[in-house]
Amino acid sequence: MLLSITNTASPAADLGYILHKNPANLFTADVSSGRAMVFYTEASEERCTACLLLEIDPVELVRGARRAEEYVNDRPYTASSYLAATMSRVFGTAMAGNCAQRPELPARALPLEIGVPVIRSRGGPEMAARLFEPLGYTVSVERHPLDAAFPEWGESSYYRLGLRARATVRDVLTHLSVLLPVLDDEKHYFVGAEEVEKLTRRGEGWLASHPMRHTIVSRYLKRQSTLVDQAFEQLLGSETSEVEQAEAVAEKAAHVERELERPMTLHTHRLHIVATRLRELGVKSVADLGCGEGKLLRRLLADRHFERILGIDVSHRALEIAAERLRLDRLPERQRARIEIAQGSLLYRDRRLAGFDAATLVEVIEHLDPARLAALERVVFEFARPRHVAVTTPNREYNALFANLPQGKFRHGDHRFDWTRAEVAEWTRGIEKRFGYRARVESIGPVDEAHGAPSQMAVFSLPEEAR
Numbered sequence: 141m142l143l144s145i146t147n148t149a150s151p152a153a154d155l156g157y158i159l160h161k162n163p164a165n166l167f168t169a170d171v172s173s174g175r176a177m178v179f180y181t182e183a184s185e186e187r188c189t190a191c192l193l194l195e196i197d198p199v200e201l202v203r204g205a206r207r208a209e210e211y212v213n214d215r216p217y218t219a220s221s222y223l224a225a226t227m228s229r230v231f232g233t234a235m236a237g238n239c240a241q242r243p244e245l246p247a248r249a250l251p252l253e254i255g256v257p258v259i260r261s262r263g264g265p266e267m268a269a270r271l272f273e274p275l276g277y278t279v280s281v282e283r284h285p286l287d288a289a290f291p292e293w294g295e296s297s298y299y300r301l302g303l304r305a306r307a308t309v310r311d312v313l314t315h316l317s318v319l320l321p322v323l324d325d326e327k328h329y330f331v332g333a334e335e336v337e338k339l340t341r342r343g344e345g346w347l348a349s350h351p352m353r354h355t356i357v358s359r360y361l362k363r364q365s366t367l368v369d370q371a372f373e374q375l376l377g378s379e380t381s382e383v384e385q386a387e388a389v390a391e392k393a394a395h396v397e398r399e400l401e402r403p404m405t406l407h408t409h410r411l412h413i414v415a416t417r418l419r420e421l422g423v424k425s426v427a428d429l430g431c432g433e434g435k436l437l438r439r440l441l442a443d444r445h446f447e448r449i450l451g452i453d454v455s456h457r458a459l460e461i462a463a464e465r466l467r468l469d470r471l472p473e474r475q476r477a478r479i480e481i482a483q484g485s486l487l488y489r490d491r492r493l494a495g496f497d498a499a500t501l502v503e504v505i506e507h508l509d510p511a512r513l514a515a516l517e518r519v520v521f522e523f524a525r526p527r528h529v530a531v532t533t534p535n536r537e538y539n540a541l542f543a544n545l546p547q548g549k550f551r552h553g554d555h556r557f558d559w560t561r562a563e564v565a566e567w568t569r570g571i572e573k574r575f576g577y578r579a580r581v582e583s584i585g586p587v588d589e590a591h592g593a594p595s596q597m598a599v600f601s602l603p604e605e606a607r
């Protein structure tokens with residue numbers, strides 16, 4: 141696997157000082173996975189290109205293999221955690237920002253071009269742009285054909301990645317060492333607590349504010365929720381992060397709400413109503429926003445009428461449980477093709493949410509404070525803008541009838557608010573006015589004369605002319 145870095149600011153060969161590798165020499169080193177080389181393909185006044193080549197030792201690679209198919213794979217060729225590990229070994233001094241001979245050089249932002257000839261990009265080619273663009277890179281991604289000699293064979297699942305930026309070499313190497321393994325989404329070594337430390341050190345100054353930080357942290361730490369939590373705690377300091385909050389919410393939601401509502405199995409009833417309405421509206425594709433442990437997803441999946449289903453949640457833990465309950469890894473291919481679950485926050489505009497007939501928000505909005513709710517409203521009604529949106533939320537007036545709920549308390553500890561029927565009606569009118577939807581509100585659960593029903597649902601639809 142190969143990585144090239146080009147400096148285009150004259151004197152371009154300053155790159156040699158910064159990388160601690162003399163352009164006139166070939167540098168070689170034995171690394172744990174094989175042999176690394178650094179050489180220069182050009183070193184003129186205007187352009188200087190350093191290449192890092194890692195030749196993986198195939199015997200070393202299969203030593204840990206358990207199954208026959210693991211002996212033949214893409215690992216020797218695609219930029220991955222092997223390359224990242226080699227970068228820190230070979231360019232360690234540059235990544236620390238040290239240069240004894242020319243101490244002023246490492247801090248200098250240079251016009252740099254980076255080439256990575258072969259990458260895998262889990263999440264599609266646009267994932268590379270989503271990871272690198274927020275850091276100021278211009279990104280190009282080209283798909284490799286399966287075999288250039290046989291174009292009729294079609295395309296492979298590998299890409300060539302090109303990046304340009306005015307940046308310090310140190311920053312570029314650091315970004316690559318984190319984001320290449322994230323893009324590849326596989327790690328060749330055991331990921332433990334020391335990876336959290338490495339990630340927070342390398343992520344200093346950019347990761348906490350990166351719009352894809354959830355994905356980056358989660359993939360880098362192989363979705364181990366304890367490590368992910370730790371990383372966020374360190375990254376965001378004492379501020380409770382949205383992830384921590386939401387994860388706590390999901391867990392509590394599972395227990396407390398279940399306890400309170402058990403006698404009525406209100407939640408089952410609620411899911412039944414949501415699914416039935418969607419079907420009546422002729423909806424074929426649904427994005428379940430804040431899908432939690434996937435109860436609605438399961439219901440939708442069981443109904444062939446729904447052809448495409450997406451579940452989004454900010455909580456990794458909830459998604460892991462969802463994947464397990466839905467038996468995603470054991471579903472027959474045709475079923476599997478209908479459903480996707482993905483981690484994401486509903487507070488940020490997200491292209492993955494576009495193009496669905498309907499979106500659902502089942503018992504989600506009451507977990508958000510007003511500023512966040514306003515952000516979510518725009519994400520859903522303005523940007524994703526599906527034809528229909530079904531929103532359910534508890535009815536506060538009904539709380540009086542829950543024998544085991546103290547007065548003035550929300551139905552569960554993390555609710556930011558519970559609304560009365562009048563408040564729901566008012567919120568609904570606001571959405572209609574601002575985003576051009578029309579809404580119908582209905583009760584969910586047994587209706588009490590004085591207090592109404594335990595839960596309420598608003599179904600928003602876009603009139604023909606507003607689509």
Ligand code: SAH
Pocket residue numbers: 382386387389390393429430431432433434435436452453454455458484485486487501502503504507
């Ligand atoms: N809809 C599910 C879960 C409801 S609990 C059900 O009916 O069973 C609320 C869910 O919203 C939790 O899973 C929580 O993780 C999720 N959530 C809260 N804030 C979120 C946000 N900003 N982005 C995405 N999901 C969020």
